[in-house]
Amino acid sequence: MKALVVYDSAYGNTRSVAEAIAGSLDGLQASSVPVGDFKPDALAAGDLLVVGSPINGWRPTPKITALLSALGNGSLKGVKAAAFDTRVRMFIHGDAAKKITHALKAGGADIIAEPMPFYVKGSEGPLRDGEIEKAEGWARTLLTSITS
Numbered sequence: 001m002k003a004l005v006v007y008d009s010a011y012g013n014t015r016s017v018a019e020a021i022a023g024s025l026d027g028l029q030a031s032s033v034p035v036g037d038f039k040p041d042a043l044a045a046g047d048l049l050v051v052g053s054p055i056n057g058w059r060p061t062p063k064i065t066a067l068l069s070a071l072g073n074g075s076l077k078g079v080k081a082a083a084f085d086t087r088v089r090m091f092i093h094g095d096a097a098k099k100i101t102h103a104l105k106a107g108g109a110d111i112i113a114e115p116m117p118f119y120v121k122g123s124e125g126p127l128r129d130g131e132i133e134k135a136e137g138w139a140r141t142l143l144t145s146i147t148s
Contacts (some may be wrong), residue, residue, distance in 0.1 A: 004042065005049070006038045006051050007052040013125040015032070016127060016132065017084060018050075019138075020132045022142060035063045035138045043076070045077065048080045049079050049080070049104070060077060060099055065103075068107070069103075073108075081101075083096075084138070086127070087120065088120055097116060
């Protein structure tokens with residue numbers, strides 16, 4: 001079983017979270033992959049796909065949105081999936097992770113975790129203190145979900 005953590009990143013914060021997640025998926029052949037380098041045919045039933053994006057105008061970035069559109073029509077059947085986003089802590093903000101989760105489910109994926117937000121300081125970051133550790137912990141919960 002392999003795990004692909006596909007991400008788009010404007011300032012490096014989402015990339016850092018993706019790398020922390022991939023690095024914490026012990027026992028899996030895991031890698032973080034920029035959205036432009038992702039090859040959908042690399043996925044097989046039973047694999048784990050984690051998709052992450054910064055919030056961009058209340059939604060995932062256009063590159064992530066295009067990828068999710070291309071993965072529709074049941075192409076993710078048998079794939080386990082989860083989503084995350086990076087965002088600024090504000091009273092009102094978008095929810096890219098929830099939109100990604102809906103698109104993954106529409107593509108036929110088995111969603112194994114609630115969408116997860118990770119927080120940045122200001123619009124460009126860096127990540128808030130403790131967010132990399134939070135990503136590592138979330139990755140461990142993903143492992144538990146796929147092995148139980």
